[in-house]
Amino acid sequence: MTAVPPVVWFVVPDGVDDPERVSGGNVFDRRVEVELRRLGWVVRLVRVEPDAPGDPFDGVPDDALVLLDGLVAISAPAAVESAARRLRVAVLVHMVADAFEDADPRMVEGERASLSHAHRVIATSEWARDELVGRCLSPADRIVVATPGADAATPTAGTSAGGSLLCVGVVAPHKGQDTLIEALAGLAADPTWSCTIAGSVSADRSFAAKLETDAARAGLSERITWTGVLRPEDLDAAYARADVLIAPSRTESYGIAVGDALRRGIPVIASRVGGLPEAARPEDAAILVPPGDPTALGFALRRWIEDPGLRARLSAAARRSAPDRPSWRETARTIGQTLAGLT
Template identity: 35%
Template sequence: MTTVLLAHASAELYGSDLQLVETATALREAGAEVVVALPRKGPLVGELRDAGADVEIVDMPVLRKAHLNPRGIIGLFLHTLRTTPRMVGIVRRHRPHTVVVNTVTIPVWLGVSRLAGVAPVCHVHEAEADAALPVRVGLNAPLLLARDVVVNSATARDVVVGAVPALRRRTRIVYNGVPGPDGDRPVPDGGPQGAHVVLVGRLSPRKGTDVALDAVARLRGDGRDVRLTLCGSVFAGYEWFEDELRARASRPDLAGAVDFVGYADPWVWFARADVVVVPSRVEPFGNVAVQALRAERPLVASRTQGLAEIVRDGETGRSVPPGDPGALADAVAELLDDPERAARLAAAGRKDAEERFGVARYRTEMARIILPRRG
């Protein structure tokens, strides 16, 4: 039986984590044995095991922004030296046909795979378009070790190829495959009184969480009874941002109108949403936007990177400039004031998302790239 080793940098259940589950499912359905290396235990472990994959917890260096200083670089280098022999041993023990490195934040797996005699595939979920050219080159140069590079949007492809032109011929776009809710679409359950705006995603400056708070404050300042629910948590080291958000939410213009529920089942909260917002400043793809469309909820998203490829403004949802709370507030108000139009956009969005971002297409394309060529 063909074996594939998947390496991933997280054990949570956000976009790239959930996409890893879809990749594992695709490979299992194609008859491969799947082993997944994760740096720690977390909720992703259960999802992967339910998909038929074996999971190993492996100490591995993960590139974070905190490493972008002399002390961080030295620490990352020492961690790499310490862990590389065991990682090479894991690849040699499983003798996989392919190692799939899921994100550019664990580039050491690309080198480890080559050292073990395996040609890896890298699935890129990042698009650091605004980073300085040396940073972009540094992030993407390790991809030269991959036999194939999979990106989740045209934006991500342009960033990769723009940084390292030699990667053009081996880079392929495969849009994420995003499952819909179980059964029929969620129906708003009443939830809190007044209009309910929902944001699902990490609490992060990149996700524009602060923009959503300022937009809801503007709506409330206009006399609208609007509440905001934030479904997500922060990366370790970003607790300061959550503190800032909570301080902003406690000010008089928002006091009592913002709920922090932590990581939660997105379908439950979509069912309570009058409008879903995805106000990201940076978003290589945007699984949450697709989930909102598949849940048939009115959607307002930033016109940036992968989100601009997902949402067709005025046809399947509304698109607004990133980082603009006034524009976000105006678009939300527009949907709240015209529920019939909001419902038409949501219905069109659901159909479009099912056609372009379905899991069957994704699984077929990924299995074709990763598994041995036949015939």
């Protein structure tokens, strides 16, 4: 007799696959959906606009398994409370709102209320798990960690000068590209580097416009390429040309781009904040600097550019560790086992 495949209702933000709304959370959701299907799950995708009126669980049958994106959960805590009485709900936490000083108080309260009713909480980093426990948002025995995966890729060769810099992520204040521009301004006299900044500029257009203005004033316009959102094949090509990935975030729960770079054998210069140090393992494949500190980032970049021995050591460590990076299949398997445990 053929076994009946397990079913999960995956409630995600509307626009999860919109290329102009690319985020780490959206990438995570899309990849997990694909890999759960490959593992034999029937995934019923429910798209919800956060803060939209109505019940995001309307139409989900009683006793169903639900995987709920945390952004939707935060915006609908009353619906989560009601759903938890008739459904088996696991909330997927991409970010811990309460950990950020400038968080909207409504998001913080929505997070606390919705997580209190979740049957399981799936955190996307060890840092997020520790924050959830430390802030009494969820007990440790209810939390499972499923870190983002990375796809297998051919290691990059890099350039002899090491000056091909890459920064990947939505162009927004929390990603810290302004820190990077200021750091690069201090290296303007060095002719050996160029920088590609890949990511959507639509999240905060005024911030993106100011960055371009600041870069122009520093005389960097011809050395910085703003690509906007890249198609997967073009993003692969950008990684293939890169010597080092720069992740200057002010806040970050993990850092998918960091994992993607290291999976390709590309070392990383990143902020020591949130889950970035976790993503940037092993330590000998990365340089970590304080967040929001252009002087420290500029010093790290100068070390990278001027010291071929340092570049060789970091690159070798990144290439050695590349095969050991977790895959998206492993991420989805952890989530699937968590969901199955709720049956």
